[in-house]
Amino acid sequence: MESAIFVQNLHKTFRNGSSLKAVDGVSFEVAPGEIFSLLGPNGAGKTTTISMLSALLKPDNGATGANDIRIMGRSLITEPLAAKAMIGVVPQDIALYQDLSALENLIFWAKMYGLKGTLLKTRVAEVLDLIGLTDRANDRISKYSGGMKRRVNIGVALLHQPKVIYMDEPTVGIDPQSRRSILDGVIALKNQGMTVLYTTHYMEEAQELSDRIAIMDHGKIIANDSHENLIRLVGQKTRISLSINTEPETMIEPWKACKGVSTIAIEESKINLLVDDSNKVLPRLFETAAAKDVRITSVEIQEPNLETVFLHLTGRALRDA
Amino acid sequence: MLSILNIALKDLTQIVRDWKSFLFLLIMPIAFTFLFGIAFSGNSAKEQDLRLPVGIINHDNQSPLSQELEKSVSASKVIKLKSGEEEALINQVTQKNLTAALIIPAGYGESLKSATPLQLSLWVDGVSNDGLSAQTEINVQASRLFSAVQTAKVLAPEGGPAFDHVLMNALQEWKNPPVALSQEDASLKNADLQPVSEVDNNFTHSSPGMILQFAIAGLMSCAQVVVSERKNHCLQRLMTTSASRVQILLGHYLSLVLMIFAQFILLIIFGSLVLKLTYFSQPLATLLITLSASLGIAALGLLIGVAAKSEEQAIGVSMIFMFLFAGLGGAWVPLEFTGKTFQAIGHFTPLAWAMDGFKNILSRGLGLESAWLPAAALLGYAIVFFSLANWKFKTQ
Ligand SMILES: Nc1ncnc2c1ncn2[C@@H]1O[C@H](COP(=O)(O)OP(=O)(O)OP(=O)(O)O)[C@@H](O)[C@H]1O
Numbered sequence: 001m002e003s004a005i006f007v008q009n010l011h012k013t014f015r016n017g018s019s020l021k022a023v024d025g026v027s028f029e030v031a032p033g034e035i036f037s038l039l040g041p042n043g044a045g046k047t048t049t050i051s052m053l054s055a056l057l058k059p060d061n062g063a064t065g066a067n068d069i070r071i072m073g074r075s076l077i078t079e080p081l082a083a084k085a086m087i088g089v090v091p092q093d094i095a096l097y098q099d100l101s102a103l104e105n106l107i108f109w110a111k112m113y114g115l116k117g118t119l120l121k122t123r124v125a126e127v128l129d130l131i132g133l134t135d136r137a138n139d140r141i142s143k144y145s146g147g148m149k150r151r152v153n154i155g156v157a158l159l160h161q162p163k164v165i166y167m168d169e170p171t172v173g174i175d176p177q178s179r180r181s182i183l184d185g186v187i188a189l190k191n192q193g194m195t196v197l198y199t200t201h202y203m204e205e206a207q208e209l210s211d212r213i214a215i216m217d218h219g220k221i222i223a224n225d226s227h228e229n230l231i232r233l234v235g236q237k238t239r240i241s242l243s244i245n246t247e248p249e250t251m252i253e254p255w256k257a258c259k260g261v262s263t264i265a266i267e268e269s270k271i272n273l274l275v276d277d278s279n280k281v282l283p284r285l286f287e288t289a290a291a292k293d294v295r296i297t298s299v300e301i302q303e304p305n306l307e308t309v310f311l312h313l314t315g316r317a318l319r320d321a
Numbered sequence: 322m323l324s325i326l327n328i329a330l331k332d333l334t335q336i337v338r339d340w341k342s343f344l345f346l347l348i349m350p351i352a353f354t355f356l357f358g359i360a361f362s363g364n365s366a367k368e369q370d371l372r373l374p375v376g377i378i379n380h381d382n383q384s385p386l387s388q389e390l391e392k393s394v395s396a397s398k399v400i401k402l403k404s405g406e407e408e409a410l411i412n413q414v415t416q417k418n419l420t421a422a423l424i425i426p427a428g429y430g431e432s433l434k435s436a437t438p439l440q441l442s443l444w445v446d447g448v449s450n451d452g453l454s455a456q457t458e459i460n461v462q463a464s465r466l467f468s469a470v471q472t473a474k475v476l477a478p479e480g481g482p483a484f485d486h487v488l489m490n491a492l493q494e495w496k497n498p499p500v501a502l503s504q505e506d507a508s509l510k511n512a513d514l515q516p517v518s519e520v521d522n523n524f525t526h527s528s529p530g531m532i533l534q535f536a537i538a539g540l541m542s543c544a545q546v547v548v549s550e551r552k553n554h555c556l557q558r559l560m561t562t563s564a565s566r567v568q569i570l571l572g573h574y575l576s577l578v579l580m581i582f583a584q585f586i587l588l589i590i591f592g593s594l595v596l597k598l599t600y601f602s603q604p605l606a607t608l609l610i611t612l613s614a615s616l617g618i619a620a621l622g623l624l625i626g627v628a629a630k631s632e633e634q635a636i637g638v639s640m641i642f643m644f645l646f647a648g649l650g651g652a653w654v655p656l657e658f659t660g661k662t663f664q665a666i667g668h669f670t671p672l673a674w675a676m677d678g679f680k681n682i683l684s685r686g687l688g689l690e691s692a693w694l695p696a697a698a699l700l701g702y703a704i705v706f707f708s709l710a711n712w713k714f715k716t717q
């Protein structure tokens with residue numbers, strides 16, 4: 001079966017003052033009906049990638065081979081209108097007219113997506129219902145809470161019943177309840193057969209929603225697989241995070257030498273380790289510390305997750321990379 | 322095409338939603354039209370009183386002929402008569418408070434019928450221009466009276482009621498000149514009409530001036546809509562729809578044109594109904610100027626909206642353009658009152674052309690043919706501003 005989204009060798013360099021390679025040779029494919037997540041820290045290049053996939057940014061002409069973007073088999077480069085008609089875009093920043101009501105916004109955008117007459121009316125009513133704002137439809141967007149704005153922002157992208165939807169960090173800066181309802185909504189879209197390209201820097205979201213996850217860092221996709229397979233990358237390794245009562249550097253060398261420790265790194269005065277089996281390794285860490293007269297002041301043990309995968313692949317934590 | 326209309330409609334909803342500033346854009350120009358209109362009316366009243374003050378002492382005020390002379394001099398457009406004591410009036414002439422003092426001697430009226438008429442005496446400052454003008458005017462009036470008496474003497478030598486009748490007719494003839502003079506008279510009338518309408522209507526200048534100034538002020542709200550669309554990421558979202566950049570730009574332009582045109586029409590209707598201005602004496606010319614001015618000013622607004630970095634900047638820049646164009650373009654002080662250089666500089670602004678167009682209609686009473694040149698200039702501005710906006714919009 002043909003891919004819903006096919007991306008090959010995308011590059012983008014921003015040249016304002018210094019030149020910055022925001023996207024560096026990104027390729028991936030998303031099958032129809034899949035939820036595919038781009039997971040990466042701030043500045044990884046997620047939004048830049050999405051912008052190129054929605055024809056807002058022109059990719060650099062790949063010096064290193066042909067680049068291509070196809071949506072449901074239509075090339076965004078040679079048939080932009082046909083390809084764009086397949087896509088609904090939920091931008092990272094709320095893109096609504098603040099001085100118009102939700103209803104007015106939805107009607108305006110529905111017209112811009114080419115809807116007319118009864119279809120327009122039914123779609124606007126359906127979307128209002130879906131985002132749960134039917135009774136607040138006549139309030140101005142500027143009077144809405146952050147979570148409500150986010151829901152309208154998503155609703156607009158669904159009006160023309162696209163085959164493919166891009167959602168760029170749709171849960172940033174909102175309360176847990178709204179977040180929950182958005183995540184449930186994404187799953188409902190998948191169940192209706194929609195293909196979803198989702199970006200986030202919350203690993204829990206990627207883990208819960210995605211059929212496949214691409215981990216992005218510094219403009220490159222460094223891993224791309226299902227959640228289970230990604231976890232398998234780090235083996236059965238567990239992450240241990242420790243604080244000590246003196247300079248963290250003093251314990252780097254001694255602990256690195258311990259049996260069962262595979263990676264060690266310092267993050268914000270904490271020492272992060274990836275170990276094979278925490279039950280066996282932890283006592284050794286305590287012994288080594290005691291021998292050096294260093295006290296361990298806190299211990300945190302984390303079974304493998306995407307965070308550990310990111311740490312394993314980049315040597316940095318996902319949260320504050 | 323539908324996208325263009327849809328965007329324009331959305332813009333207008335946003336502009337009108339902010340109804341307070343919309344109202345401001347109608348009330349302010351009306352208030353300022355009155356303010357400037359009244360300021361200028363003071364000026365023209367003074368101009369009207371530029372007649373030369375001449376004192377008169379009539380020692381022969383029982384005689385109908387002497388009365389006739391006094392009447393005709395005081396009806397003159399050059400002279401304004403003041404009566405008083407002989408000595409006091411002559412004093413005022415030497416102090417230059419009066420241009421001249423005219424003394425009609427006793428028995429002057431009767432003497433006109435005789436072979437040796439009495440002389441009028443005129444005290445006048447002989448070296449001044451004004452004095453000469455007064456003297457000439459009085460001479461003209463006196464010799465008219467004298468000729469009328471001569472005519473009557475020839476036609477009714479026996480005197481009596483027949484003489485009076487002929488004399489009256491002859492005097493009347495001076496007021497209703499024969500056919501041969503009528504053409505000259507017609508042109509005179511036309512020339513007179515202009516200052517008269519100016520005096521009658523102080524708003525001939527201030528009404529179009531303020532309409533145009535506040536059309537530019539209206540760009541504040543219109544340009545803001547364009548800026549905020551970009552700021553709140555709606556422009557990016559628009560780009561993910563099938564609308565092209567040119568369509569988006571045209572949509573905004575259409576809303577600006579409609580908005581400014583509506584403002585124009587409302588204020589023009591106010592001007593003709595309440596201020597009794599003659600906008601609708603030449604409806605096609607008024608329409609042509611209004612439309613081309615709307616296109617030009619709207620294109621400026623589009624350029625401001627596309628180029629401004631923030632809403633505040635859009636407001637600030639609109640204000641600067643408003644003051645600059647209104648000041649230089651003659652919306653405040655008529656360019657006719659300024660020097661050649663200033664007039665030339667003023668015509669670098671679209672506003673001066675629009676003012677020309679409107680004043681051709683309102684105060685010069687000209688028709689459609691007088692509107693083509695200003696309209697062409699305004700369309701030129703529309704093309705330049707729109708092209709700049711399009712270029713700026715493309716490179717963003
Ligand atoms: N228009 C631009 N001009 C210059 N640099 C840009 C532009 N847009 C993005 N960048 C840079 O490109 C890099 C990638 O940015 P991008 O917005 O794609 O990251 P992201 O993964 O979406 O991050 P976030 O999670 O913060 O949204 C960043 O370093 C950013 O500063």
Ligand SMILES: [Mg+2]
Nearest residue numbers: 046047048092
């Ligand atoms: Mg982003």
